[in-house]
Amino acid sequence: MILKQMITMKENFVKSREERTKRLEEMALKIRRHIIREIYEAGSGHPGGSLSATEIITALYFHIMKHDPKNPKWENRDRFVLSKGHSCPTLYAALAESGYFDVKELLTLRKLGSRLQGHPSMKIPGIDICTGSLGQGLSVAVGMALGARLDSRLYRVFVLLGDGELQCGEVWEAAMAAAHYKLGNITAIVDRNRLQIDGNTETIMSLEPLPFKFKAFGWHVTEVNGHNFNEIIDAIEKGFKIKGKPKVIIAHTTKGKGVSFMEGSVAFHGKPPNDEQFKIAMKELGEY
Amino acid sequence: MFKDYKYPREAYGKTLRELGRERKDIVVLDADLSSSTKTKFFADEFPDRFFNLGVAEQNMIGVAAGLATTGKTVFASSFAMFVVGRGYDQIRQSIVYPKLNVKIVTTHAGITVGGDGASHQIIEDIALMSVLPNMNVFVPADCVETEKMIRAIADHKGPVYVRMGRSKVPTIYDDSFEFHPGRASILKEGNDISIIAIGIMVSKALEAAEELKKKGISARVINMSTVKPLDEETIIKAARETGGIVTAEEHNVTMGMGSAVASVLSEKYPVSMFKCGIPDVFGESGDYKELMEKYGLTADNVVKTSLNVLKRKR
Ligand SMILES: Cc1ncc(C[n+]2csc(CCOP(=O)(O)OP(=O)(O)O)c2C)c(N)n1
Numbered sequence: 322m323i324l325k326q327m328i329t330m331k332e333n334f335v336k337s338r339e340e341r342t343k344r345l346e347e348m349a350l351k352i353r354r355h356i357i358r359e360i361y362e363a364g365s366g367h368p369g370g371s372l373s374a375t376e377i378i379t380a381l382y383f384h385i386m387k388h389d390p391k392n393p394k395w396e397n398r399d400r401f402v403l404s405k406g407h408s409c410p411t412l413y414a415a416l417a418e419s420g421y422f423d424v425k426e427l428l429t430l431r432k433l434g435s436r437l438q439g440h441p442s443m444k445i446p447g448i449d450i451c452t453g454s455l456g457q458g459l460s461v462a463v464g465m466a467l468g469a470r471l472d473s474r475l476y477r478v479f480v481l482l483g484d485g486e487l488q489c490g491e492v493w494e495a496a497m498a499a500a501h502y503k504l505g506n507i508t509a510i511v512d513r514n515r516l517q518i519d520g521n522t523e524t525i526m527s528l529e530p531l532p533f534k535f536k537a538f539g540w541h542v543t544e545v546n547g548h549n550f551n552e553i554i555d556a557i558e559k560g561f562k563i564k565g566k567p568k569v570i571i572a573h574t575t576k577g578k579g580v581s582f583m584e585g586s587v588a589f590h591g592k593p594p595n596d597e598q599f600k601i602a603m604k605e606l607g608e609y
Numbered sequence: 610m611f612k613d614y615k616y617p618r619e620a621y622g623k624t625l626r627e628l629g630r631e632r633k634d635i636v637v638l639d640a641d642l643s644s645s646t647k648t649k650f651f652a653d654e655f656p657d658r659f660f661n662l663g664v665a666e667q668n669m670i671g672v673a674a675g676l677a678t679t680g681k682t683v684f685a686s687s688f689a690m691f692v693v694g695r696g697y698d699q700i701r702q703s704i705v706y707p708k709l710n711v712k713i714v715t716t717h718a719g720i721t722v723g724g725d726g727a728s729h730q731i732i733e734d735i736a737l738m739s740v741l742p743n744m745n746v747f748v749p750a751d752c753v754e755t756e757k758m759i760r761a762i763a764d765h766k767g768p769v770y771v772r773m774g775r776s777k778v779p780t781i782y783d784d785s786f787e788f789h790p791g792r793a794s795i796l797k798e799g800n801d802i803s804i805i806a807i808g809i810m811v812s813k814a815l816e817a818a819e820e821l822k823k824k825g826i827s828a829r830v831i832n833m834s835t836v837k838p839l840d841e842e843t844i845i846k847a848a849r850e851t852g853g854i855v856t857a858e859e860h861n862v863t864m865g866m867g868s869a870v871a872s873v874l875s876e877k878y879p880v881s882m883f884k885c886g887i888p889d890v891f892g893e894s895g896d897y898k899e900l901m902e903k904y905g906l907t908a909d910n911v912v913k914t915s916l917n918v919l920k921r922k923r
């Protein structure tokens with residue numbers, strides 16, 4: 322009897338996770354289509370790092386984070402800092418799909434008069450800090466986390482970093498401060514796509530052994546497949562149970578994920594698809 | 610001429626401490642120089658609202674930004690050289706572009722740092738901070754003004770840069786003085802020439818005016834402590850009424866307060882003018898008074914310059 326109950330519980334658990342994954346995967350696919358269209362319409366932008374970060378940002382906005390699109394300044398909202406600001410097409414799509422603004426506005430990216438600047442700005446509801454010049458977001462997250470502590474608020478602070486970005490010294494200043502002040506309310510996620518503008522991170526300026534670096538700085542480290550929702554979500558949620566320590570999730574990803582000719586491509590770090598590439602990309606992403 | 614010499618940075622620390630007692634939203638950051646910037650006065654009384662970020666100025670700026678997004682009124686301090694020099698991009702992107710409520714209050718600006726030499730003597734911070742949209746740039750002339758200024762900026766929502774030196778300066782204001790952003794203060798009326806000064810040079814300007822008086826010249830002395838927003842009205846009025854302007858500042862003559870005044874004059878009311886300041890060279894080690902002599906930051910030089918401007922007056 323008990324055994325049977327346990328089996329049903331397990332089945333329900335598996336089923337609800339499958340449903341969750343299905344829902345999130347559908348959203349991720351939608352967001353990828355937005356990304357390609359946004360950048361194509363803009364005629365410039367950064368598809369590679371936007372596509373590699375899609376599951377991470379989707380998991381945050383559509384499962385993990387407490388936020389209210391109707392009340393973007395809600396004081397207890399979880400905070401998100403897109404430290405690698407060039408991946409904003411993904412963030413803009415997630416904000417639009419959440420209901421912060423109309424999805425139609427996505428097509429105004431980078432156009433004169435648009436709220437959707439080429440890198441995140443304060444013009445957009447749901448964005449708390451400007452980014453674009455790399456290396457600064459983790460510092461801002463530390464400030465947000467200290468602010469939460471001062472006000473005894475329970476919100477969490479999430480920050481997405483590029484792997485190339487980790488070459489910035491300020492990131493490690495901030496990493497040191499987060500551990501020193503025991504900021505357990507910070508979860509950093511590294512989009513470990515192993516590419517930056519000029520090539521592979523390990524040839525340009527090697528980051529490995531990356532987990533050990535964060536460990537040595539006093540962080541709790543988890544590594545996941547950054548395109549697998551269960552892995553991302555489990556790692557973030559398990560991290561919540563570890564108190565008094567900042568958490569970093571090194572999310573192994575593929576730059577350009579989801580569009581065959583962009584995958585693993587250095588060229589598509591910061592280049593829009595041309596007309597033909599746009600059509601192929603949209604087809605691959607399920608739009609006929 | 611002056612009797613009471615004090616450290617503006619001490620006035621800063623004490624005012625911060627008082628603000629801390631009055632307001633819970635005041636948070637203070639420093640980067641391992643709290644005993645010099647005097648944020649220590651606040652830190653000792655409010656350890657929970659003071660964060661030392663260590664020798665990591667860029668991070669300090671970002672942390673200040675993050676705290677400001679949560680509704681805090683944040684004061685971030687260190688030596689001007691290290692905050693402005695090391696943290697320029699961080700100030701630009703994380704504080705001024707998003708227009709966050711952070712007050713960057715620095716000390717040890719200019720050559721009066723003395724013995725530490727050029728590595729520590731920033732002479733370009735006013736230039737760097739003034740060219741940032743949304744930024745306010747203020748330079749107090751004495752301890753009274755420092756206190757009033759710090760109180761005023763705590764009430765103002767948005768980014769502010771305040772620059773102080775290391776050394777003592779004579780007290781020139783009494784307690785009735787009020788600081789208003791965008792409004793210069795006229796310390797002495799005069800009709801023949803106007804001396805516009807900031808910081809440590811305000812007292813030198815007053816001394817120069819005394820000297821000029823002995824020569825039968827009536828000099829107006831203006832403290833342009835609000836470098837941005839600049840008090841254009843007072844500048845134009847001075848140009849119209851006195852016909853000649855001398856500026857005096859402990860900053861590079863290139864792109865400092867004098868340049869800001871010059872650009873107002875050239876567009877709106879051109880008159881004969883000359884800028885006293887550091888002549889686009891790096892400083893060096895030395896006693897600060899000797900350095901001020903060497904680089905022309907003296908009442909004598911302001912007098913000489915004023916006489917030259919008077920000669921060129923039409
Ligand atoms: C301080 C700074 N230097 C240089 C750049 C230009 N830049 C934009 S993206 C990028 C590479 C970033 O690589 P990574 O962090 O790995 O991003 P991702 O692969 O996720 O796109 C560079 C150098 C910048 N934005 N900021």
Ligand SMILES: [Mg+2]
Binds near residue numbers: 517
């Ligand atoms: Mg990368």
